[in-house]
Amino acid sequence: MGNKEISKRYEDAKRRYQEIGVDVDKALEKLQETKISMHCWQGDDVIGFLNPDGELSGGIMSTGDYPGRARTPEELRQDIDKAFSLIPSKHKLNLHAMYVDTDEEVDLNEIEPKHFKKWVDWAKECEVGLDFNPTFFNHPMFKDGYTLAHPDKEVRDFWIEHGKRSRVISEYFGKELGQKSYNNFWVPDGMKDNPVDRLSPRKRLMESYDEIFSEKIDERYTEDAVESKLFGIGAEAYTVGSHEFYMGYGISRGKTVLMDAGHYHPTEVISNKISALALFSDSLMLHVSRPIRWDSDHVIIMDDELQEIMREIVRNDLLDKTAIGLDFFDATINRIAAWVVGVRNAQKALLKALLDPIAELKEAEQTFDFTKRMVYTEEMKDLPYADVWNYFCQKNEVPVGLAWYDEVKAYEEEILSKR
Template identity: 65%
Template sequence: MDQQIQKSYEDAKTLYSQHGIDVDQALEKLAQIKISLHCWQGDDVRGFLFRDAELSGGIAVTGSYPGRAATPDQLRDDLEKALSLIPGKHKVNLHAIYADTEEKVDLDELEPRHFQRWVDWAKDQGLGLDFNPTYFSHPKAADGFTLSHADEEIRQFWIRHGKASRRIAEHFGRELGQPCVTNSWVPDGYKDTPVDRLSPRQRLRDSLDEIFSEEIDPSYNIDAVESKLFGLGSESYVVGSHEFYMGYALSRGKAVCLDAGHFHPTEVISNKLTSILMFSEHLLLHVSRPVRWDSDHVVTMDDELLEIARELVRGDLLPRTSIGLDFFDGSINHIAAWVIGTRNTIKALLRAMLEPVDELKRIELAGDFTSRLALTEEFKSYPFGAVWDYYCASQGVPVREQWLHEVKRYEEQVLSARYSLVQNS
């Protein structure tokens, strides 16, 4: 290891120890946290099951940066490159449309064997897998409704898909020796104000109950449900609102998924974490960066990311929280987007771990709000960067912006050739 990195780390350790912070212990804890990288960043949410399908369901990707993955092997290669630049061992989050199979199969017919190549790859890489049913970009979702559809035949199609997805997730968990988090999100809703808000929600409740009726060992699969404020085509009414899913999850023993972009523009999820985990055993986070609404920008080290990390650390909530990323930016290098977002998420958790939480709690309880404010502000400039550099070096990944050189090299050697092949075909 570089001597300057080592020296800066030792100096930082000494400084943090004056407030009772064990930096070595913090890094050991950090290394145990798995971030779930969303596969759909690598190919602009196209998938491989229906190669000619148009993206729909309120989802839009902007940009056409060259070199996106066009095959499962290319996507896995790109994920490997990204993961080689991120400290720690993590997970990959798959949507159902990313099945790796030559069979012509519909969503309700999917089986674990259609994802076996993903499982074999994850085993080889020492990774976990998470999963999502795909309730969009399909003819049976063309009118904007799936699990809440008034047509029983269409609704049953999506119920079968939900059941199939849970069996696939169970297979992931069993094969990889760690739970697969299966997250259900549906785009159902109306563009304009509906007359009947109740009936679609009753149908959604009943559909979810049927999907979850099959008992699956939670050591293999953790079910989560995700809300949304609104989307393209459902601006006035979304069936699966936050209130709906919070009530459903808490009454059915499921995990609530909070997506950072699925709320009002001035509403943040960091303030919701402790409330939900008082009553729920598990929480799923989709870390994203909304700019105007659910625009899913690459995660940056902004105030809300830091507050999310602080809430998880200060409340000791990490053991009961699964953290996944959810953004899709087609305007920049797809691999760089993964690396930037994941490294920032891990870095924010490290910053939170390097705060004198016990000391701050004692000060707060004593009513010394002056010292509370002074210390929290001073710790913003403590040398967490030196600790981060050491952590990256000790994990065998590039320090600071050195990772960008690797991405640029990969772009020249792999992505450019891939793009040229597509252009010439």
């Protein structure tokens, strides 16, 4: 499809949306300025560069052996560059602490901003922001299934120091790049079988976090987030950092609560939790993922929950207070394609939400006109949002339709196949 055809279809779609009171240009402006935080760990199967020969721990598993995995920081940045070149507008990269880029021998309780300078230099050149995550797994000090909640003070102190240093690094990202860096804390602590004492580990976890967050940090540049989980491999019966723990901790301590789409019971969805949390928190953070029967972190597709998450954010005017990140890892498919599919789907779902006649729908609901509400929401499903999306891609000078996949296949043949 040529540029003229794309533009013509866009103008036709724009007229159809205007008929129901939707300002398409305004929707595209909002989409343009909304940054998705793309996670670095899809590119190398969650291995990192601190301990690349170690085995994954902390209930995390990446399956598959698709060729071309990034083995060095340079290869990973090269792959990220390729993915970003196929995704419209400017975004952020979500970086885990274990992705240090330094010639020094350094451990997690010794990391400093200088160990991430190459990432910052790259981000400046690419004009992207950086978010951060302390790495509380894949390390010898992850002992007996515990980190910050471990009964041994020496173990806790190691991880507390790591948490403190991570906050300094996140602040450094924000200062250097002029974009607030979200620093997300997640720990895998838990038990495989039923514990006798659930309270003591949670008390230790609370006290460890209080120590980490006791040092003042400039909130203009960084924001702490805390993330819950239902269970993991080796922690099937009990997770210390449950949803209730982090909801209480985040709200009582003024921290951002992060909700991951895969970290709840199979019948729970985070879309239904967003509005409730928004009443009690000044900011929200999401990890948009796709669980299949458990927290399997599949590449996000255009399913009902992805669309409902974006609708909740847009319909409740929460976009400006919500940080949207992705979290999935699949080693059975081309890793760059996984990134591109994921980010573009998140943007498409957001666009669909932005193209809803929200005022009309809310008025119908508030006047108990449920017939109109149903008629409009069903009719919206047939409107040509894809023509608006294609125009958005064209405007941002990225491939339209399947053309991006041709570039990924060429990159695989030229670069990935030779690793």
